[in-house]
Structures are given as structure tokens and as C-alpha cells.
Amino acid sequence: MDYLKGKKALVTGGNSGIGFAAAIELKAQGADVIITGRRKDAVEEAASALGVTGMIADQGKVAEIEKLALQVEQDYGKIDILFINAGVLEHTSVENATEEAFDHVIGVNFKGAYFTLSRFIPLLNDGASVVFLSSNTASMNLANSSIYSSGKAALNAVMRIAASELAPRKIRVNSVSPGPTATAIMSKSYTEEQLVEVNNWIIERVPLKKIGTAEDVGKMVAYFCGDAASFITGAEIIMDGGMSL
Numbered sequence: 001m002d003y004l005k006g007k008k009a010l011v012t013g014g015n016s017g018i019g020f021a022a023a024i025e026l027k028a029q030g031a032d033v034i035i036t037g038r039r040k041d042a043v044e045e046a047a048s049a050l051g052v053t054g055m056i057a058d059q060g061k062v063a064e065i066e067k068l069a070l071q072v073e074q075d076y077g078k079i080d081i082l083f084i085n086a087g088v089l090e091h092t093s094v095e096n097a098t099e100e101a102f103d104h105v106i107g108v109n110f111k112g113a114y115f116t117l118s119r120f121i122p123l124l125n126d127g128a129s130v131v132f133l134s135s136n137t138a139s140m141n142l143a144n145s146s147i148y149s150s151g152k153a154a155l156n157a158v159m160r161i162a163a164s165e166l167a168p169r170k171i172r173v174n175s176v177s178p179g180p181t182a183t184a185i186m187s188k189s190y191t192e193e194q195l196v197e198v199n200n201w202i203i204e205r206v207p208l209k210k211i212g213t214a215e216d217v218g219k220m221v222a223y224f225c226g227d228a229a230s231f232i233t234g235a236e237i238i239m240d241g242g243m244s245l
Contacts, residue, residue, distance in 0.1 A: 003226045005030030008079040010072060012036045012059050012116060013086030015046035017183035018133060021218035022083055023050055029222055031081060036068060038086075059086040059112035060104075062119075069119045078125045081225045084113045085133040091144045102147050109151040114158055117173075124171055129225040132159050132175040133217075136240040139177075152177070156236055163234035172233040174224050179240025181212040207242035 009026045013019040014035025023046075027033045033052040037043040040056050047054030053075075057068040072079065087109045090101050113132060124130070137145050138152035156175055163173040180202045190198055203209055220237060223229055238244060 001028065002030035003228075004081070004222065007031045007081055007225070008034070008076055009081035009083065009225070010034045010036070010079050010120070011083045011085055012057075014052075014083075015039070015042045015054070018178070018181065018214045018217045019083070019085040020046055020050070021214035022085065022221040023052060023218075025215075025218040025222040026081065026083075026225070027052060029226070031225075034072065034076070034079075036086070059116060060108040062111075062115045065112065065115050065119050069123060072120075073123055078123050079120070080125050080128045082117070082120055082124065082128065082130045083133070083221055083225075084116050084130070086112065086116075087133060089148055092147065093144050094146050097147060105147045106151050109148070110154050113155055117158070117162060121166070124166075124169075127170045128172075129229075130162070130166075130171065130173040131221050131224050132156075132173075134159070134175040134177040134236060136177045136179045136238050136244045138236075139238075140244055159236070160234045167233065172224070172229070174229075174232060174234070175236045176217055176220050176224070177236055177238045177240070178212050178217050179206065179238075179243045181214060181217060183214050202243075205243055206240065207245065210241060212239060212241060 009031040011019050011023045014023045015037035023033050023035050035047055035052055036055045036057045038058045043054040043056055057064045088105055090105050092101055132155055134156050135152040137149040138156050159173050159175045166173060202211055
């Protein structure tokens with residue numbers, strides 16, 4: 001399946017979880033893939049396992065995003081696919097929120113994603129595809145998710161505006177909004193006992209009675225980047241088994 005043969009793809013946060021799964025799928029469809037991440041050892045290990053190029057960058061720091069863009073331009077010229085995936089997750093009530101937690105989540109999930117797109121626009125070939133990783137929580141109102149959810153809602157607004165701005169260049173901008181997905185970020189957010197409780201709570205509320213997989217999301221990202229989605233821009237695809245219905 002060489003649907004993306006000859007395409008150059010960049011996946012931020014590609015050393016684990018959804019980013020890693022997307023990199024696998026993009027490469028399987030013929031793309032030349034670059035993954036990024038904050039931790040050098042993790043990126044190198046993932047890049048070796050995938051057989052792709054790894055680059056180090058903290059997506060929460062604009063200076064590092066700009067350095068990454070310069071490196072990609074020097075090594076590859078322009079790219080055809082940009083999957084803005086890197087993100088963090090923290091739970092807190094509005095009452096108990098701290099400035100540190102707010103700055104950390106918004107700094108990576110919104111500011112980092114925003115400036116990744118901003119700084120990479122000059123490196124996108126005409127007809128390129130940009131995909132944001134959003135979340136079904138962007139349109140839900142779950143307790144203790146105010147910072148994370150508002151960041152993802154803002155990201156979807158940027159996605160739609162960017163789709164309008166970049167349409168003259170035939171660059172398509174879309175977002176994938178998974179529901180609960182079995183990835184390392186979930187495991188890191190809870191103790192083992194808490195994770196079992198959370199998974200049971202989720203499954204009770206998902207009509208399809210299961211938790212999503214990173215592979216499912218990776219396939220949707222690749223779909224957005226191929227010819228089958230050539231007339232889709234400014235769209236959000238919610239992948240949550242019906243949880244947000």
C-alpha cells in the first residue's frame with residue numbers, strides 16, 4: 001500500500017503512543033518519516049525500531065521548534081505531512097488548578113502545537129496535509145479536565161482557521177479527536193489500581209464497550225494524508241466509540 005510513496009512526513013512526539021503508531025502507518029504506506037521527541041534516548045530507540053529518522057525537540061519551547069524547523073529544512077527541504085501530536089495530560093479541578101499545571105499543559109498542547117504549525121508552514125509543500133491530535137474532551141464537559149479540554153478546544157479553532165488560510169495553497173488542515181486510548185500517557189497518569197477503575201468507568205460509558213487503540217488513530221491520520229481525503233479540510237474526526245454521543 002504505497003498511498004504515500006514519495007511523501008516526507010514529520011510526526012511530533014513520535015517516540016511513543018499515538019505518534020509511534022502513526023509513524024508505523026505512514027511508513028507502511030510509503031512515506032519517508034521523521035519523528036521527534038523530548039528525550040534523546042527514547043527518540044533514538046523508537047527511531048531505530050521504526051527504521052526512521054529521529055530528531056530531538058521539546059515541543060513546549062518555541063526556540064526548540066524553530067531549531068527543529070531549521071534542521072528539517074537543511075536536511076530535507078520541504079515536507080508533505082505534518083502530524084502535530086506531542087502532548088501532555090494533567091487532571092485538576094478549576095478550584096485546585098495551579099499556574100504551573102496550566103502553563104505546562106497549555107504550553108505543550110496549545111502553544112507548542114500552534115507554533116509548530118506556524119514555524120513549519122514555510123516548509124510545507126503545496127498540497128501538503130497537516131493533522132492535529134485533538135481529543136473528544138474538546139467538546140465534552142468532564143470534571144477535572146478544564147485545562148486539557150480548553151487547550152484542545154482552542155486547538156480545533158486554530159485548525160479551522162489555518163484550513164481557511166492555507167486553502168489557496170491546497171494545504172489541508174484537519175484534526176483527529178480520540179476518546180480514551182490505551183497508551184503510555186494513560187498509565188503514567190494513574191496508579192495501577194486507579195487505571196483499572198478508570199478503564200472500567202470508561203467502558204461503561206462507551207457504546208462500543210471498548211477502549212480505543214493507538215493503531216486505530218494512526219490509520220486515521222494516514223487517511224487524512226492520502227488522496228482519499230483530498231477534499232477534506234477544516235474537519236474534526238471524533239474517534240471515541242460513541243462516548244461523546
